[in-house]
Amino acid sequence: MAFTFFFRDRDTLDLVCELILPKLRGKRYINIWDAGCADGRETYTIAIMLRERMGSFGFRNVRIYATDIDESGDFGDVINKGIYPKDAIKRVDKRIFEKYFLPVSEDLCRVKEEIRKRVRYQRHNLLTYEPIREGFSLIICKNVLLHFKVEERVEVIKMFHKSLADPGFLVMEQTQKLPDEVSDLFTPITRKGQLFQKL
Ligand SMILES: C[S@@+](CC[C@H](N)C(=O)[O-])C[C@H]1O[C@@H](n2cnc3c(N)ncnc32)[C@H](O)[C@@H]1O
Numbered sequence: 001m002a003f004t005f006f007f008r009d010r011d012t013l014d015l016v017c018e019l020i021l022p023k024l025r026g027k028r029y030i031n032i033w034d035a036g037c038a039d040g041r042e043t044y045t046i047a048i049m050l051r052e053r054m055g056s057f058g059f060r061n062v063r064i065y066a067t068d069i070d071e072s073g074d075f076g077d078v079i080n081k082g083i084y085p086k087d088a089i090k091r092v093d094k095r096i097f098e099k100y101f102l103p104v105s106e107d108l109c110r111v112k113e114e115i116r117k118r119v120r121y122q123r124h125n126l127l128t129y130e131p132i133r134e135g136f137s138l139i140i141c142k143n144v145l146l147h148f149k150v151e152e153r154v155e156v157i158k159m160f161h162k163s164l165a166d167p168g169f170l171v172m173e174q175t176q177k178l179p180d181e182v183s184d185l186f187t188p189i190t191r192k193g194q195l196f197q198k199l
Pocket of ligand 1: 124127
């Protein structure tokens with residue numbers, strides 16, 4: 001269930017940079033919740049893409065709260081260390097790899113501190129329907145809700161709505177449609193992906 005990889009759903013994350021980031025310009029802090037982050041490959045992908053788009057100065061105002069139910073109990077350690085097998089980075093463009101990763105051994109590499117510093121991990125079960133905090137500018141929850149029953153999905157999305165600031169945005173994977181029960185809480189911001197603004 002924790003299948004994940006670096007730069008997964010790249011098109012969706014490109015849309016985040018193109019359509020959502022400009023709407024957050026001028027905010028003192030951009031708090032992001034990566035809900036169901038697995039072992040952090042998604043979280044670090046988001047961080048790297050934002051750093052690329054925002055530059056080092058703007059990126060200092062980003063905080064990404066990464067959470068997962070983490071049945072293995074390992075994710076916190078992996079994310080805090082930011083160490084991954086080099087094989088896992090194969091899909092990453094060479095320029096990005098050299099800019100944001102450091103070799104640790106023949107087989108391992110580590111996400112650089114500038115990126116790691118912006119990420120905090122916490123174990124969290126979305127089905128408690130309790131947010132980890134409020135005031136998020138952006139919640140990214142990809143390839144997670146499909147594992148839930150429709151009524152659970154609806155309650156989780158209501159919780160996301162409550163924990164978003166104004167403006168606040170919710171992003172899901174391409175195939176995860178917004179259930180009708182919560183369609184009055186959000187408005188789509190593009191037809192190219194599942195990106196929504198809180199109403
Ligand atoms: C298929 S992975 C997706 C990981 C990442 N979001 C991605 O798209 O690559 C699904 C993740 O959801 C997490 N998950 C499943 N049920 C959860 C729950 N109730 N609360 C929080 N995370 C959950 C799993 O532990 C797993 O890491």
